[in-house]
Amino acid sequence: EADESASILDGLDPDQRVAAAHPGGPLLIIAGPGTGKTRTLTHRIAHLVAERGVEPERCLAITFTRRAAEEMRERLEGLLPGRAARLTVTTFHGLGALILREQHERAGLPADFRIADETERLEIAREMTGSDKEARRLLAGFDGAGGPADPEARGSFEKRLRERGLADFADLLRLPVTLLGDDPDLTARYRERWPWISVDEYQDVDETQYSLLRLLSGAEGNLTAIGDPDQAIYAFRGADVGFFLRFEDDFAAATKVLLTRNYRSAPAIVHGAVGAIRATSLVPDRVLDPQRSGERLIVVQESADAQAEAAFVTSTIDGLLGGTSFHSLDSGRAGGHHDEHLDFSDIAVLYRSSAQAEPVMEALTRAGMPYQKRSHDRLVRRPGVREVAHELRHHGGELTGRIRAAVETLTELHDETVLRTAAELLTPLAVRCGDDLETFLGELALGAEVDAFDPRADRIALLTLHASKGLEFPVVFIVGCEDGLLPMRLPDTDEDEERRLFFVGMTRAQSSLYLSGSRRRDPSPFLRGIPGKYVTRPEQAARRRARDQQLRLI
Numbered sequence: 001e002a003d004e005s006a007s008i009l010d011g012l013d014p015d016q017r018v019a020a021a022h023p024g025g026p027l028l029i030i031a032g033p034g035t036g037k038t039r040t041l042t043h044r045i046a047h048l049v050a051e052r053g054v055e056p057e058r059c060l061a062i063t064f065t066r067r068a069a070e071e072m073r074e075r076l077e078g079l080l081p082g083r084a085a086r087l088t089v090t091t092f093h094g095l096g097a098l099i100l101r102e103q104h105e106r107a108g109l110p111a112d113f114r115i116a117d118e119t120e121r122l123e124i125a126r127e128m129t130g131s132d133k134e135a136r137r138l139l140a141g142f143d144g145a146g147g148p149a150d151p152e153a154r155g156s157f158e159k160r161l162r163e164r165g166l167a168d169f170a171d172l173l174r175l176p177v178t179l180l181g182d183d184p185d186l187t188a189r190y191r192e193r194w195p196w197i198s199v200d201e202y203q204d205v206d207e208t209q210y211s212l213l214r215l216l217s218g219a220e221g222n223l224t225a226i227g228d229p230d231q232a233i234y235a236f237r238g239a240d241v242g243f244f245l246r247f248e249d250d251f252a253a254a255t256k257v258l259l260t261r262n263y264r265s266a267p268a269i270v271h272g273a274v275g276a277i278r279a280t281s282l283v284p285d286r287v288l289d290p291q292r293s294g295e296r297l298i299v300v301q302e303s304a305d306a307q308a309e310a311a312f313v314t315s316t317i318d319g320l321l322g323g324t325s326f327h328s329l330d331s332g333r334a335g336g337h338h339d340e341h342l343d344f345s346d347i348a349v350l351y352r353s354s355a356q357a358e359p360v361m362e363a364l365t366r367a368g369m370p371y372q373k374r375s376h377d378r379l380v381r382r383p384g385v386r387e388v389a390h391e392l393r394h395h396g397g398e399l400t401g402r403i404r405a406a407v408e409t410l411t412e413l414h415d416e417t418v419l420r421t422a423a424e425l426l427t428p429l430a431v432r433c434g435d436d437l438e439t440f441l442g443e444l445a446l447g448a449e450v451d452a453f454d455p456r457a458d459r460i461a462l463l464t465l466h467a468s469k470g471l472e473f474p475v476v477f478i479v480g481c482e483d484g485l486l487p488m489r490l491p492d493t494d495e496d497e498e499r500r501l502f503f504v505g506m507t508r509a510q511s512s513l514y515l516s517g518s519r520r521r522d523p524s525p526f527l528r529g530i531p532g533k534y535v536t537r538p539e540q541a542a543r544r545r546a547r548d549q550q551l552r553l554i
């Protein structure tokens with residue numbers, strides 16, 4: 001035991017070790033990207049279990065996305081072989097659903113309540129409003145888009161949901177908060193169950209999530225909150241970085257640990273990103289010390305239009321992977337000759353909004369390069385998925401039999417859009433070889449963000465900047481670094497949040513970072529924050545070389 005735990009803390013630097021070994025009580029870990037926050041969190045949990053004799057069942061670890069939860073579970077599996085399955089590692093919505101399943105009676109829901117899909121929500125809304133258009137407007141209000149929702153309408157909507165034995169996505173968090181808030185005994189039982197709570201990416205909690213945490217941990221509980229205010233990117237959906245900034249006031253005698261060593265990115269990327277965020281940083285005296293070495297600079301590229309930009313992306317990838325078409329763009333120090341071996345899966349292309357992926361996908365397809373796109377939709381909201389999931393859960397017999405039945409259901413549905421979404425449902429199942437069907441269906445029912453994205457596949461990752469949070473890739477392209485795309489220029493755009501999004505994107509890169517845009521718009525103002533000495537502009541350099549040559553000829 002002792003040896004095992006020694007090796008757990010050995011993998012950490014001194015500051016990380018202080019955080020991981022913190023005895024108890026509220027703990028705030030505040031640190032920039034790539035400083036090992038997530039790593040410290042997993043090691044802290046492993047240390048609690050392996051060294052301090054905490055039962056795995058007493059630990060609750062919360063993340064924002066399913067992908068992040070999966071990754072955390074994998075890392076914990078490595079640190080606590082055989083015991084990680086007994087930990088509760090979940091998303092906020094997964095946690096809400098877990099509590100709601102256990103307390104369904106108090107919430108007025110049947111034991112087998114389901115999460116309403118989009119068709120059902122629309123049906124109910126149409127009943128209430130009389131028209132499709134009004135129904136959509138009402139739902140948009142409930143989803144946080146377009147101003148606050150009318151509480152009376154929400155009440156009536158909920159009543160209709162309950163009559164059908166349904167909860168909707170927002171209920172997963174709101175109902176547990178109400179139940180626990182109304183019943184101190186119930187709250188006490190959950191506190192006993194999970195005395196050790198950790199939350200990653202705490203800068204993005206919203207009020208309901210904060211209330212749930214606060215109920216579960218109390219003001220003096222062993223709550224570890226980890227995050228980076230400069231990576232707060234979900235205000236548009238109700239997140240409030242204020243909860244992070246107020247942590248020390250909200251939780252009694254909280255301990256604060258700062259991490260400043262960046263282990264992820266080459267120095268130019270670290271310094272460049274800090275320069276880009278500095279103007280609006282929410283962290284006083286932001287310090288980020290690169291631990292890696294390397295001379296490679298950030299490449300800034302301007303192309304004529306989005307098609308030329310996509311061509312730049314593919315030719316650069318071709319060059320990085322050892323193809324031949326790239327080297328004419330190489331300026332010597334940047335891009336090109338990568339010292340480590342690269343696979344397609346080492347490369348990510350990030351963009352502000354999904355539509356920007358189109359030209360990139362076309363170019364990659366033409367170049368014969370495999371890619372996968374992360375989709376943000378909640379499958380459960382899409383038509384057809386409910387039926388197929390129902391088949392999978394209820395059709396008796398072996399798994400293969402169930403899948404066959406599901407496919408039959410699909411065929412009967414005879415609808416192109418249904419077939420497509422259902423295929424997306426079955427693909428991740430096939431990826432997982434169907435071994436954890438129940439878990440998968442459970443998560444599907446929660447409305448988790450399920451898609452066919454397979455982190456183990458050797459494909460280039462296409463992601464929105466939002467979806468890239470917490471991840472890392474040796475090579476990162478951010479396309480559309482243009483004023484109007486990044487930042488977007490909509491009436492309600494929060495430019496500071498757009499800048500943080502750019503900061504998140506830049507800091508995903510380990511070795512190479514390409515910031516590209518087209519001359520259709522002005523360059524993104526965020527580029528100006530990056531000190532010139534960390535940037536190379538190969539295309540300008542090439543133009544200069546050509547001009548010099550011409551001058552020599554004259």
Ligand code: ATP
Pocket residue numbers: 011012013016031032033034035036037038039040228231263264469470471472507
């Ligand atoms: P983000 O803010 O982007 O979520 P993070 O602070 O959570 O970043 P991690 O993902 O935990 O950072 O770590 C970044 C990288 O640095 C990972 O590859 C991790 O393994 C590595 N790393 C972290 N701490 C150390 C360490 N002490 N020694 C070696 N590598 C480390």
Ligand code: MG
Pocket residue numbers: 037038039200470
């Ligand atoms: Mg992290």
